[in-house]
Amino acid sequence: MSNEPQATTEYTWKGRTGPFTVSLTPGVFKPTSTSVALAEAMEIHEGDVVVDVGCGSGVLAFVAARLRAAMSYGCDLSSEAVKTAGENARRLGISAVTEFRVGNLLEPVRDIRADVIIGDVSGIPDPIALATGWFPDGKGGGPTGAELPVAMLEGVQSCLKPGGRLYLPTGTIQDESTVLETARRLFGTENVKKLIERQFPLPGSILESDKVARLISDGLVDLKRRGSRLLWRLAVWSCRQA
Numbered sequence: 001m002s003n004e005p006q007a008t009t010e011y012t013w014k015g016r017t018g019p020f021t022v023s024l025t026p027g028v029f030k031p032t033s034t035s036v037a038l039a040e041a042m043e044i045h046e047g048d049v050v051v052d053v054g055c056g057s058g059v060l061a062f063v064a065a066r067l068r069a070a071m072s073y074g075c076d077l078s079s080e081a082v083k084t085a086g087e088n089a090r091r092l093g094i095s096a097v098t099e100f101r102v103g104n105l106l107e108p109v110r111d112i113r114a115d116v117i118i119g120d121v122s123g124i125p126d127p128i129a130l131a132t133g134w135f136p137d138g139k140g141g142g143p144t145g146a147e148l149p150v151a152m153l154e155g156v157q158s159c160l161k162p163g164g165r166l167y168l169p170t171g172t173i174q175d176e177s178t179v180l181e182t183a184r185r186l187f188g189t190e191n192v193k194k195l196i197e198r199q200f201p202l203p204g205s206i207l208e209s210d211k212v213a214r215l216i217s218d219g220l221v222d223l224k225r226r227g228s229r230l231l232w233r234l235a236v237w238s239c240r241q242a
Contacts, residue, residue, distance in 0.1 A: 013059050015039045017066035022057050022088040028081045029056040029135070033200050034169050034234060038120055039063045041195040041236040042167045048115040051075070051159060053105060053152060058085030058098070060118050065094045069116075074100045075108040105148075106155045114159055117166045123149045123174040125221065127211035132203060144220050145174025153182045157241060166239040167195075172222040173202070173232040183239050191240040202230045 008023045011030060016039040024030055039060060044050065044067035052061040055074025064072040076082050082100045089098040101108035105121065122129070122141035129140030141148035149168070156166055168183060170176045183192050202223065206212050207230070215221040224231045 011057070013062075015059075015063070017063045020062065020092060022059060022062075023084060023091070024057055025080055025084050027078065028084050029054075031057065031059045032134075033198070034171075035059060035120060037196060037198050037234055037236050038118060038167055038169055041238075042116065042118060043165065043238075044069055044116060046070075049073075049112065049161075050116045050118065051106070051109050051112060051114040052118040052120070054119075054121040055085055055100060056081050058088050058100065060120060061085065061098055061100075062089065062092060062094060064116065064118070065097045069097065072098045073109055073112055073114075074098070075103055075106070076100070077102070077104050105152050106159050109159060112159060113161050113164075115161055115164050117156055117160060117164070119149070119152055119156065119166050119168045121148050121152050123169065123171060123179065125174055125212075125215055127209055127215060128173060128206060128221070131206040131209045131212055141174065144178070144215065146176075146178040149174075149179045150182045153179070153186055157186060160241040162241055164241045166241075168237045168239055169234060170237065171232055171234045172224075175220040176222075176235075180237075183237065187239045188242065191242065193238050193240075195236045195238055197236075198234045199224075199231045200234060202232055204228075204230050206230075 015036040046068040050064040050069045050072045052074040061072040061074040085100040124140035125145035
């Protein structure tokens with residue numbers, strides 16, 4: 001096995017609080033349109049403690065820090081992502097108000113009580129992840145795209161302060177109804193509110209996958225055609241702890 005350092009690329013974040021530039025190494029997830037929408041929707045108060053679940057390169061944790069969070073924690077299953085996020089924080093001069101930890105979902109931050117949790121974990125079904133090539137290992141958020149978000153939701157309340165907020169993305173590209181049913185069961189229907197909604201294109205070639213076609217025929221994925229374009233809808237929700 002080669003001990004040579006992995007090649008890095010530069011990525012310029014142009015969303016909220018940007019522009020700023022971070023480094024990405026192979027295998028570290030690049031910020032997406034979902035990241036941009038979450039940054040736009042989330043409300044950060046000065047002095048908040050923030051947890052970014054599935055932090056990747058650290059971009060949303062950096063946005064929270066730039067919005068004057070008292071402390072912004074990021075956690076990721078990938079040790080390479082956590083290392084990269086820490087290095088990016090040093091480059092941006094915000095190491096004092098950020099910290100990154102390795103582990104699955106919220107396990108690394110069980111000692112933290114947060115005002116805000118950013119729940120940007122993969123909700124892309126594995127067949128769509130494989131067909132689009134969006135993920136380095138070809139794996140997304142489970143067979144229907146609901147499995148990983150639901151696992152996060154089941155553990156999120158123990159990390160939130162009373163009155164704390166979870167910012168949750170969902171989409172018609174996944175089994176959205178199961179994710180939302182779980183959120184409403186845990187937080188109460190009245191405490192789960194849609195903040196923004198956006199539409200994004202998909203490559204039409206994904207329809208060539210039999211497994212993707214099955215997700216659509218089973219009603220778990222809802223894609224729309226507009227002319228020659230195939231579209232899916234993203235929504236960002238605020239889930240407030242009672």
